[in-house]
Amino acid sequence: MLRDITIGQYYPADSVIHKLDPRTKLMATMVYILSLFLFRSLAGFAAVTLGLFLVILLSKVPFGYMVKGLKAIVVILLITVIFNLFLTPGEPLISFWKLRITEEGLKNAGFMAVRLIYLILGSSILTLTTTPNQLTDGLEKSLRPLNKIHVPVHEIAMMMSIALRFIPILIEETDKIMKAQLARGADFESGNLVKKAKAMVPLLVPLFISAFRRANDLALAMEARCYHGGDGRTKMKPLKYKGIDGIAYLLVGGYFAAVILLRRFL
């Protein structure tokens, strides 16, 4: 199940989107997410759709691959749609038993579903076309001003990149421990929720112990390699804006203006 999540997985390809600076992509993603909550008419919807699919095409990531990421939100999607469909007050279109569907409900449910799906698709473009390292570098640099108000930006970025490195290792380890406990007759499948939760204890305890040991070892190894925070640190791959980033900023600006104008006038 953990393998189904495509968010956070890099898809290597040779495209313009891959070549953009991560800061540009972060900013564009923010603008895009904002625009999702701004449109309220079909014309706005069309503009957002156009923008999204243009970028998907440019990114050279197969559409099918991206859609796989939606599996993770099917349940949330269904709940949102059902609630919006049945609980929005207004003129009833169809009613049966105690339930009724209103025109507003239909519209709300449709837009909410589209927003959620677009949200996942849009943000997965970011993670599919940007390596985790670029992403954390981009975050670190974009958020650097927050250092002034004592937000430990470098440390947060370092934590994120270490987490990304160790997630696969810990997943593998969970698998190993699970098999070891299964071999000793542990049962993770049957019983009610409480029983299942209890069955997790012999899984979680060794996992936590090993995670703490790893953290300890890693801290020592980092210190031995002269790590002492972000001060005076240089980079092997420093971020640099290029020509295409300028063009991208202009296009994103144009897109945002269009969405706002459409919200006003259409």
Next chain:
Amino acid sequence: MNFIEARKLVHEYIRRDEDDNVESILTALDGVDLDVKEGEFVAILGHNGSGKSTLAKHLNVLLKASSGTLWVNGKDTKDESSLWDIRQSAGMVFQNPDNQIIASVVEEDVAFGPENIGVPTSEIWKRVERSLKSVGMIQYREHSPNRLSGGQKQRVAIAGVMAMEPKCIVLDEPTAMLDPNGRREVLDAVGQLNKEKGVTIILITHYMEEVIRADRVYVMDNGKVVMHGTPRAIFSQVDALKSYRLDVPQITLLAYELRKAGVPVPEGILTRQELVEALCRLF
């Protein structure tokens, strides 16, 4: 002055209870003297809990001595201001390859050390390339460390240390978690760095076979250095080694048993070749 000089080095692990009262004191290093010249290959042997890792951590100033003195690269480890100099000149490789690789791409991990000491970007690229080449891992530079074998991961870790251009590398049981192939890969890489680049090597190990390459061997027991000398001198004292719960290489043991049984082979035979020659001379 030697590259590393330890005099009467003592380290105590002090356990305290909640009210900060001393509950128990464990003397992990008990008056250790150690001398390592630049370019030497020194091995440190010892049973579990004899204090080898504690000593290694001192060489990198990850621990501070309770008493005694330790100079690394002509600098006193008590001096706070030379901390980063010492860590840069005496790099450290640990036992578990997974827990010392920081980045998700091989070359970025190798760059981690130079980045920390503020090496300019263009120089980092050169160093990364040079050190990955020196351990034979250059073709994996863009791989994820998760897909490498244990021996390969350990060589990446060594490259990460090499990229800081240290004079000395301390390796704390670098092969303990590896299969025989991985073990050979790592030892070959280490031997090569020592021979071709003149890097001082301090190898801590459980495996007697790995000690044969060393110029000198220290044997530790209970926090003390109990024997030191050339591998040949050390391995000719089979009884003493056994009393410190250490094994000797199988060939040496065979020669020892032969001597005990009255066959006049010389003491301290280390390799199969030597034993064959010694036996041929007899008959």
